[in-house]
Amino acid sequence: MPTIYDVARRARVSPSTVSRVLNGKQTVDETLAARVREAARELDYRPNALARSLRRSRTNLWAVLVSDINNPFFTALVRGVEDVARSSQYSVVLCNSDEDPDKEASYVAAILAEQMAGVIISPTGGGGPVQRLIDASVPIVAIDRQVPGATVDLVTVDNEHAATVATTHLIDEGFRHIACIAGPRDLSTARQRLDGYRRALRAAGRPIDSRLIQYADFRESGGYAAMAALLDQSPRPDAVFTTNNLMTIGALECLAERGVRVPDDVAVFGFDDVPCATLIQPPLSTVTQPTYEIGRTAAELLLARIAEPTRPPSVKVLPTEIHVRASSRRRVTKATRPA
Template sequence: MVTMRDVSRAAGVSSATVSRVLTGSAEVDPATRQRVLDAVRQLDYRPNLVARGLRRQVSQVLALVVTDIENPFYTAVCRGVEDAARLKGYSVILCNADRDIDKEREYLRVVADQNASGVVISPASAQNTDIGALVARGIPVVAVDMPLEQAAGSVLVDNRAAAAMATRHLLAGGARRIACITGPSDNATASDRLDGYMRALHEAGRPVDPELAIYSNYRESGGYEATNRLMDLADRPDALLVTNNRMIVGTLRALQSRGVSIPDDVNVVSFDELPWALELHPHLSMVRQPGYLIGQKAAELLIERLASPTTPQHIVMEAELIAKDGRARTPSSAI
């Protein structure tokens, strides 16, 4: 069995340094920390945290792994998880994966080794996120934002219906050429939103122009680059559906740099709120997801699963469209 001494030899550091890296109990030079983590990964070292007394003895602990803590949507999800968990006597530890599969994998390994009671996760990728180690140890997982195989449940938004609703709103406003800036192609949520956009165009008898559908990176830089590509087209769009609130920041920056006016030159609908969005003049229309309720329900599902294992439950919630006039619309009430 691989020991901490083996890791310290491989990394060229003391056992005390290895312990500090693994427990986070003190500051460690970043380069040294990386050498230790590399040695842990290469040797497949599994610290016995229970035997070392690091396993919590009284508090019940849930882990929350989010893909982008800077996104206000995930901040709301976090608050919902925490509030629901605390009502049931659980504490929550937060891990931010930064849409990085390797970082996510590292956090999931730590969660498994610490024997957390359960995990709520917004996966970095529907295809590449691996919760097999958690499932093998009997640690239930509830997914939010996108589904995961092997999960004990999920709480999602009907992304296709939400994107279709936003697209219909733009069509009703007279848009002739609507573009969609969505997330990475391997992201199920991004693909669903693109599907909803195309479905609404098909229903309206409008052609789907491949030039107007752009996969990006769910960050400001992606929104900026994608918007500039669209504005460089000979027949540029007169409306944009931007399916993530961090990308909309880049979109607005690109439009401003080009002197493009909203909504006179191009109409825009974004996904998810930003704290300052309603202060813009003119206001942006936006699709609002119930982030807090998603987190709250995910924690409740997970805790129910811990109390009494049942068939996986999958809950789908509706988003709403907040139009420029301030009125909220759901898919069933949208034009």
């Protein structure tokens, strides 16, 4: 592994000059600084040991690395992070991994190179990039998802309980063939919500039909494709629980294109609010996460981790809210109304 002295020799400067450049000091001639940065890139130098010994020399930047910037879930969450950060004289840099492990790894390399003070991350399926942050002693807080193979501070919600309540509502409404559009198998959030769906069915004495479970990618296109697959099979579901907001939108688009009425033909219950959920016709039933509070709590945990790096990791599980609206209610017609 290259050292600071290797970088100094490659850049033809002193080790102290390398130290000043990599710690963001502005007292180095820009020509020399450019040589140092180029040498560090060529050698793939990561100043882990330097970061540990000069912890107080980190920048005042936090990285918030989200998995999908197109997801409205992250909007209020990032605002919660930013409000806490600014009150503590930190600035926030927003990064979007786009559910791509390679892109996530690229951002992690930039975070290390820029000596950022801490990271709040919604990780992709792999834990390798996050492990690099851990190895470099960078303070980390995970949001929404657990980090595979690592134990770090985590802020999440009661995913399994919320999914159980949502599915139980559909059971209580009298729907018989309740489907689930689940997320990626390797993400903790997706597994927990699917577990909640299954738990509700078992509690009601219902069989778990694997044909009624479709796995998708937490994207609109995935929700659309999963809903299409469910509609093409027999028996067709009469209700569906979708486990994130973008997949709910995709499922609704598919139902509309197929001429399937909600909730008359297929009832819908989503996880996460979607924009204008109450203005959609019929209004959409959803599990709502406290997104601003998730961000605020994650930022407070990051401050605590920066102040006390060796304290045991903690997990904060925040409550959700269940909003039952017309999209998941069985309509009473003359044919079904009791005499």
